[in-house]
Amino acid sequence: MSQARMVQIEQNILSKNDQYAAANRNWFAEHGILALNLVSSPGSGKTSLLTRTISDLKSELELSVIEGDQQTANDAERIRETGVKALQINTGKGCHLDAHMVGHALESLHPDDGSVLFIENVGNLVCPAAFDLGEAHKVAILSVTEGEDKPIKYPDMFHAADLILMNKIDLLGYLDFDVEKCIAYAQRVNPGIKVLQVSATTGEGMESWYRWVKATQQLAVIGT
């Protein structure tokens, strides 16, 4: 296939995705639902962070989860053990969730009006950056074990995200990871990005993340 033809096909796919994303976004707005698209490398601790978040917030907010993985329903099972609704999407060979998959998942999951929907994307810092799911924000989870250069190596993702949860900070004492440099790199690709330092293991910093979710949820129920 010629390169021009491949570019054309990619543009058509993204344009189609954007239409589905717009439909999801309208539906979230009508129902006052805050949708957060959680993106990261594999092994950033995304699912552990999410299960802790759910346990700590489920008494205050209505929550549900869409889990994206190439294979297995392990993550959705971990989430369901917390007592909230969760639906697994297996993408098979696909390396990201797309808006059409999420639209179908919504039909089965039925998130409540005024609730928070976490969409845990496939662990991948490249492709999910290009696919709008209709979410209010992409939240990037970056483990300090991955090195501080990730924001400039994967600029599309850190440009697309509004918040970084810098996870596993309980390990900082054992690593050669420069927190300030990582924040500076992130701000180079996205001047307005916010960074919260957290440990899903010890709970350190998680309270700031919960305050962020709660204030953002208040925004989701306002206006169009």
Next chain:
Amino acid sequence: MSQARMVQIEQNILSKNDQYAAANRNWFAEHGILALNLVSSPGSGKTSLLTRTISDLKSELELSVIEGDQQTANDAERIRETGVKALQINTGKGCHLDAHMVGHALESLHPDDGSVLFIENVGNLVCPAAFDLGEAHKVAILSVTEGEDKPIKYPDMFHAADLILMNKIDLLGYLDFDVEKCIAYAQRVNPGIKVLQVSATTGEGMESWYRWVKATQQLAVIGT
């Protein structure tokens, strides 16, 4: 001057501005200040909307204002009558505020920690779109008297803004203005943009704007 040279100069100016904007943004983050950059055409009712907002919110939030105009200090005087701190920047021939001007204004204005700073930009839907002031959000005020096509005629501005206050909705009965079409145009250039319909004259819809400001201010005091 050659066109290439003009483009080079413009790039240098924007790059310089971005450094000042980053310094402002860091300073806002350190002090937990929410900075909102209010942009619009001339005559959108921006100052009236701002004075009403201040009167209604000043008992709940600490507020201050930077006013940008080519000439006159009339607007800062209108704001000071509400009892909050205001500083006027006259841009002279300049058609927008830049981050360096705002940095200097901060030194004189001394906004309080945890406060909300409104920056009323020069009435202009073009140039202010390109100049980051270090704000958390650009808020575009669009009067329904201006016609619903403004978002697609000034796409840079509506792409850069996170919220539209669709003002003067008390006049909708007298105008041929299609609210839904205007929202669709705005979402075409910026799928995630939020739209609130308000009238600074009658007060209709202003409560949603105030809830947005208060939830957004809560976000400003969280994290880096």
